[in-house]
Amino acid sequence: MDKNQSIITCKDVSTDRLKDISFELRRKQIMTIVGPSGAGKSSLLFLLNRLEEPISGKIYYLGQNIKDIPVTQLRCEIGMVFQSAYLFDGTAEENIQYGPKMSGKLEDCNVDRLLDLVDLPKSFKMRHVTSLSGGEQQRVAIARTFANKPSVLLLDEATSALDIKTTEHIEELLIRLRDEKEISILMVTHNLKQAERMGSQTLYMEEGKLIERGMTTRMFAHPETNHFEKFLKE
Amino acid sequence: MEGTELSNLSLLFIIVFVFIPVSLSYWFSLNLSKTIIWSSIRGVVQLFIIGYVLTFLFDLPNWQGIGLWVAVMVVVATINAARKGKNIPFVFPVVFIIIALTEVFIISLWLLFGYIPFSAEKVIPISGMIIGNSMIAIGLAIERLQSQFREEKGRVLAALSLGATPQQASLQIVQKTLKAAMIPNIDGLKTIGLVQLPGMMTGLILGGVSPMDAVRYQIVISLSIFVSVAVCAMMVTILLYRFYFNDKMQLININS
Incomplete structure (x- = not known):
């Protein structure tokens, strides 16, 4: 497939918290979203996973309006990982199998391979989720999302509750998954260093508006707007 | 007496x-x-x-007396139980229908099996016990349903984001709600007669009925109450959890 192919296209999307958001996410691209609290970053991810509905504007997934795609299918293809792992009561295996089980594709779910993908040993399969550390829980959450074989991964401050070492491991994991699975990643982060490390493109949002966007290296070196420049200095 | x-x-x-x-x-x-x-x-x-x-x-003639008072009890019980979830759409009609149907179902069985005759003196007290316990169970279920959706919002969103339907995403909430609504009654059944004599049995014994006859009636009423509590909790939970989602399978915030 064409590397420049647009996976997600947002056109003039507005909600009660977002105003006229437009951008494109391309295949194998990692895009970061930064901005102060209440900027609408998480709301934007919720729209893409169709956990919320826009008032106006259109969102396309592989050229198709997401309203024309069955909701459960769309949510499998555009996976989401939250700030908290939100694991369900049970073992790591039961959590990883959740998505495929719900869609009746349990036979396609190889838990060992998914654990391996997120650098967890097979012995973790039968571990109850409450016995896992924060980093391990987040890895299980990522594996759980990957069990649905998504082509886009939305990360809503997925590493903000983790220590630096675990965060670095998860970042390495995401880059490897992008390369191996050819997925696109859209990640919301409060951590500017992380945005700089991870994103080839960055979106800067403030009060529900997309203030600045572009190549991450250019934006962080030479911000075009006073808003983003001020935000970087803070 | x-x-x-x-x-x-x-x-x-x-x-x-x-x-x-x-x-x-x-x-x-x-x-x-x-x-x-x-x-x-x-x-x-x-x-x-x-x-x-x-x-x-x-x-009054039996049908008038029973009809009038049962209607009053059902309305009062509905208001009392449903106001615990006043933010949930259609909570009043849903609770009214559940309490009314349960009452009609249980009393019909009592009449059908000949436990009591169709007289106001018998039907009204039994209805009071059925409706009162149904009201408590429904109130508990509504309260638990709301607190569960508040506490488990993140997990419900995570389940939806993984492709679960609202029914699948709410399964654990529905299970916990049903348990919470039914456990007081199950515990009551376990200790019945050991900790305290049930009200109806006490009343019958005080009224001069032999203890064994009082026990027979108590068994029927206890199990009838248990059935009504289970049915009411199940129906109200299954009917109301759906209002936490819209037709696009999105969680909507209806808790105050």
């Missing part, structure tokens, strides 16, 4: 009982004296009014 009649004068002596908690409240500075006195007076007045109302109803 012999040995069970209370004169107005002997009833007055019960005032002594009220002074005990009032004194305790005063002694420990609980500031509850006024509330205790007011609640006691209110309870006594309410019971006398009910006594006069029941006397009036029992003098």
